[in-house]
Amino acid sequence: MASVNNKLAFLTQAPPPNYVAGLGRGASGFTTRSDIGPAREGPSLETINAARARRGEETLQEEDTNEDQDPENETGLFAGTVYERDDEEADSIWANIDDKMDARRRKQREAREKAELEKLRIERPKIQAQFADLKRNLSTMSDDDWSALPEAGNLTGKRRKAAAARAGNDKTYNVPDSVLLMNRDRNMTEQALSEEQMNSNGTSSTLNGAMTSLTEIGEARNKIFSHNLDQAGSSSRTSDGTQSTLGTASSIDTQGYLTGLAGTEIKSSAEIGDIKKARALLDSVIKTNPKHAPGWIAAARLEEVAGKMVTARKVIAQGCEQCKLSEDVWLESARLNTRDNAKVILAKSIAAGLTTSVKIWLKATELETDSNSKKRVLRKSLEYVPNSIKLWKELVNLEESHEDARILLSGAVTAVPGSVDLWLAFARLSSPEEAQKVLNEARKALPSSHEIWIAAARLIEQTNADQGKPVDETQTLLDRTLSTAVKRLQKAGAVLSRDQWLKEAERVEREGSPMSCAAIVKATITIDVEEEDRRTVWVEDAQACLEHGNVETARAILAFTLREYPDRQSIWRIAVDVERKYGTTDSLEAILERAVTMCPKAETLWLIYAKEKWQGQKDVAGARQVLIRAFEKNLGSEEISLAAAKLEAENGQKQAAAMLLQRARQEVNSQRVWLKSAVFAREEGQLADSLDLVKQAIKVFPSFWKLHLMHAQLVEVTTPPGTDNAHLRAAREALSAGLRACPSSTPLWINASRLEERAGLSIRARALLEKARLSKAEDKVSIWVEAARVEERSGNAPQAKALIARGLQEYPNAAALWSADIWLESRAARRTRSADALNKTDQDAQILGTIARMMWNDRKYEQARKWFERCTKANPDWGDGWAWWYKFETAQGTEESRLAVRERCKKAEPRHGEQWQQQNKDPNFPHRPTAEVLEATAKTLVITT
Template sequence: MYQFKQLVVPDFLNKKAPPNYIAGLGRGASGFTTRSDIGPAREGPDNAALEKAKAAAEGKGPRGDNDDDDERFQDPDNETGLFNAAPYEADDEEADRIYEEVDAKMDERRRARREAREKEELEKYRKERPKIQQQFADLKRGLAIVSEDEWASIPEVGDLVRKGKRQKKLADRYSAVPDSVLLGAASQLQLTNSLDEKQQALGGFATPAPTADGTMTDFVQFGQARDKVLGLKLDQISDSVAGQSTVDPKGYLTDLNSIVVKSDAEISDIKKARTLLKSVITTNPKHAPGWIAAARLEEVAGKQGAARETIAKGCEECPTSEDVWLESARLNTVENAKVILTQAIRHVPQSVKIWTKACDLETDPKGKKRVLRRALEFIPNSVKLWKSAVSMEEDPEDARILLSRAVECIPLAVELWLALARLETHANARVVINKAKAQNPTSHDVWIAGAKLEEANGNDSMADTIIARGVDTLQKKGSTLNRDQWILEAEKAEKEGYVVTCQAIIRKTIAMGVEEEDRKSTWMEDAESCIAHGSAATARAIYAYALKEFPQKKSIWRRAAFLEKSHGTRASLEEILQRAVRYCPQAEILWLMGAKEKWLAGDIAAAKGILEAAFAANSNSEQIWLAAIKLEVETQEYERARILLASAREKANTQRVWMKSAQLERQLNEPDAALALLNDAIKRFPEFAKLWMMKGQIECNDKHDIAAARDTYARALKQNSKCTPLWLLASRLEEAAGAQIKARATLEKARIMNPKTPELWCEAVRVETRSGNTPMAKALMAKALQECPSSGLIWSEAILMEARPHRKARSADALKKCDNDPLVVITVARLFWAERKIDKARSWFARAVKTNPDLGDSWAWQLKFEMMHGNGTEVDEIVARCKAAEPAHGERWQAVRKDLKYVGLDIDGVLRLVASQLPTTI
């Protein structure tokens, strides 16, 4: 009995076929779809794709051979195989764009490492395989020491290729001697008694000349051969077009010297430009700029003749264009240019440029005058021609006559009216100015010129009247001149020397268009601007008008006084100060400035009188009391100074009055009286650090009581822990007493109480340096630079601590960190000085002084430098500028100024003394 197994049907037969599946594709079948299925028909795979798919199925293709370079890594834009005909849709484009962005991002992330790796590989490759240039670099540098004779003795290198073979071949080669040579040698010693046929044909005039060796030379043959060779060369280089050569045989040899060798790019550009410009002048021959451009192109190309021909054609086509005629005159010689301009004048007689050019071509003054006067006949309304004609006249009377005619022809030319007025007498000038006003009612220059005329003749009041009337008239006529422009006119008048006119303009126009509440600030800004421009008289007039409007403003009086001190005279300064104290009796600084000027002038009695008047107006003013006391001390009236100080302690009772009292007693060598005053003052003003410092110094230096001084400083620091000079004095006291540890501890405590204080860090470094502890000093300097990175004091000390080879680099770092700090600049100048770079050192010292004129040490360093490397004039100039600056600060400067041994020393003496104490080495 037969048993049949149930046939198992594969499960995939019941499933839907995958997309793009084609049944029997491996056996060569071809599937298709219709529009009723999915739309438009799709093209099937070609034969090559079918063969490739069949090979892959049999294991012979890239997949069967397990090759990594399979179809998965095909270029999407150039696919092959089954999907080469698939449409490239928008989603495919979006996917490709995203993949490209990802690839670019990944490449950007790895670029730094890749570039570093490539650079390292390149360096390694260069080390292993250096260029020939690098291999011979040392030899090339050695050629620098080769002399000219050695260069000349180097033999020339010939062609050594196949040298032996060539010599061998030349040795084996031979030629038979021609019969002509043999006949010539045989006939050398023979005498000829008859002419040959050629000589007879020429009539005997071409007789050969004998040479040194006896041979005869035929010059006719030489000439014929030369002509033949020249003709061959001309034929070779000629550019024949339709049988016509473009080479000039006659000018060929001479033109060789004028050839300018140009690159291929320049020649190509010139050809292109020539073609374009030819098109321009052909399509529009009346376009003058095209002819000018074409001529200039030929000029650049080195073809001067072509340029002249081109511009000549341009003159024919555009006879009314003055630019074409001027260009033609420029391209030609002087004589030809005169002829060209003559023709131009016939076509364009109204051109001022052509007449001016024609005048410039004339070398004789008479010819110039003749041309200008002829031009004025054609163009009588040209201001430029009239001015040129007047400037050519040497006789003032002839110039006046010309100007009289000029103002008749051009009545609106203000400058011609003014020039005529300057040549006339005072009475006639008035008439001319009045006529100019009538012809030019809106011109401010005429009114200002009238005022200047009156001022020049001494009529100051009339000048003021003319300016006032002129401003009113111009405003009625609708003039657009504003206040700033009037101020500029005033400055211009001042620079020309007409101060009265300048002041009149300011008085009449300074309030023009200014709001009521902005007057003071606006006028002060105007005055400062005028001072910056160097117009002191204009600024003085502005201040005068402001003081007239605001007589009670002491700030304006102070500014005016400073202006007179800087740009005026002593008399003008005293006059304005006297007026100032009448209007502002409470302004202490004005009284003090007046007293100081009298004192500097040597009038002590007048100075005391001013201070007495100041006392009457300001009975409790500390500054006036101190000024009176200083005046008595400077004049060595010590008893009067003591009486004044006693009165001041009762009436003013300020800390500075008490300090000056103790200072006077110490100056008079009365330490006990000074200590008594200081003890009383400390009770009244315990937070005034200078009282404690004076007491400690008296106890230490005068009394030599170290314990008392230490106790004073300790009590003072409790009251004034933020006072840096107190900490410095306390530390120096311990150092002088030999207690280095206490000095360090004091400075460390001070740095804790006052962080980021450069003076304390610098003192700590100096303490270690003085004790010989260099490593500790360098460690402290490093910390100081971290705490105070922009301190010039710290950086200057750091530069000096470095070894000499490292100071320049250290100074560069200092300038970057704290640029324009005067202490750093001085240190850099000292470095240049040590290197004997005098000019650089001088410029850096000047820079330091300019940066901070109040620093006395800068002036002292500059003076010492000029005393050693300058002359007496430079030294005197430095001293004068230092007096004007009146410096008050500086470590060495203050040490000398506050020393009791130098009390009463003026700025000149202090400057020279400080300069003498400065070291000469660094």
């Protein structure tokens, strides 16, 4: 009974299954800190929907939550577990295993993916790659080109209509009457206002509530007409000099009045407000300080901007009354008035006390129309301002007679003795004798003027030239004069820097006085230069003058430098180059004679002298005498001995050339002498003697690779082929011996590979090149290029491209590799590749030539010509670039352009280039001139598509 009466007995009993407290009120289960595991599930969807139905709400739809559990997703499987140290260690072990497994074949996988990607790019290039060249060309378009582009539009309809018109299928339709009535009523004008639109006070109301007064519109119109009439009125002067408007009908241009109204500028309300504010401010300024001239000028200009010229003239007239001694106010008043009124205003300014204002007098002179009136005003002005240089110059310039101008200048220098320009003008208009006296007086009046001394030197040069005096005597006199000038100027305190004197020398040279220029340089070149820096500074000054085009100044600097440093071969070379480019044959020979006299041990100067005698003057005997003198001064000289032998050989004296070479082998005994001796014998057809000389030379100089290469060539030519290719086997043995002795010689490796390729053994050729890449070869870039060419000649273009790519990884700045890579690309990708090559190789000549050939293939001939010119300027010594340009001009140019390329190539005298050297050193055509080598090289070049 006790348990039955106890109301709290249920607390000690077990709850029913799945019981959740408060579930009927929408509550859900919860957990405490002592609980482990997830909380109880909430009410089911059926329970929730039943409760929502009782409240009159919509039921919820069941969501598809049956998702497959990912066994790899530890977050889902073990979300409630603790991540311990063992788990971390296991994860790191598995991560290391994954990394090792991924790295095992990473290179092969990446290479395979890269090859597949490149193949995909070749087959299906990106839109960006296809249009990269066109996008790059957009940077060269000017603003005019952009503005000239047509607007994009839909031309489909136009083309369809045009096609229909051509086919005669035009259709016509009747226009409805409603359209005609609508067009008729469109341009009709309402002549009156309705009663609803009018109100009692004469205004019209719009739909949005804004009111417009017709009375105010009429008043504004009257004000505008009144303003235009004021502007159109003529002006007359009152007795006090102010302007008054005459509003008579006779003062208005009736025919042009409407045109003037049409051209009247209508200002906006904002501009009118700004003008009113500025007018108020300036009015305050001129009233507060009426003697402030800039305020009056600003007020007048404001009225001018506002279009009220009459008011502007009145304002500036008041300013003239208030500021009578301000020349700016009077000049502004003259500007705002007509010519006749301006003359009167300027006359009043002179009467007001501005008699010494040069600006007023010059403005008065400008207002005069004829020359006599201008002279009269200027003479009047000089009465008040006799020391004005500007007034004297204006008056002198108006004189047409030289005698009258000289008389005026005599008075001018008396009145203004401190003007250098007046003294120089006076001297120029005088005779030589009088000019000398004038300059002497000028020196006394202006002891600190260097212009007077320079003018005196130029006068001496001109006078002595007219009198036919010797050049040396004139130069000595000029040197003495300028040396005295520098001392006098320094004593007077007029010290000029060395750069200023050099600029004066350049100016004198441009004015046609080279001897005075040289005298200035000689007298001032040592100023402000330290003893140890003189040679460097002077050479830099000479080169700077050459860049400016002042050859005589550069010659004078070099001549003085050579007098101070007569034993410097480099300075003599610069002087010789200057004379060769700008001088005559006699001046070049004179400088060369002085050079070899001062530097008898300089072999280069002797060779230049002999070459100039031989090729420049066609004096073979003179060149022979120069070489004899050179050999006496330089006993045992290799260069001079070989030059003498070359001179005799190319002029038909074969026996003398052979004797000179034999003597050189005994006295000089150098590897180059032995090589030239063998080459000479081969050119003469004496192959056995040439082979014997090469064998003897190899014993003495086993490490000279050119001897081994020539040995292989001679053995291959002299050995009978036979049935077992004995000549190739002999050449192979010679090259093998050369590679053992010279393992770093790239030409030996390449020629050995080509020998195997000629024998049909491409596998051995590849092996040799692979061995060369692993050896100590000097030029491995050429070896990479040759390996790619071997594959290309074998028809394996992908392998050639792969080799070039490997080479670029090792040598990313090699121009030869980039050039080969460009030609291995497809036509669409070549432009992008060439842009990368230009950036990587710093615009190498070989890349420039490759781009020129690309332009040639694309039939862009003008652009190709420009790129060929850039190529030859970048490296004039690269003969292949000249040959390609000559081939281009032969195919696409004119006879004049082809001859121009040939002449420029002859002046450049290129010596390098793969195809160029093969033709230049062809034993079948020895001693060919540059023009013939150019033509032969151009014929061997093959155009790549």
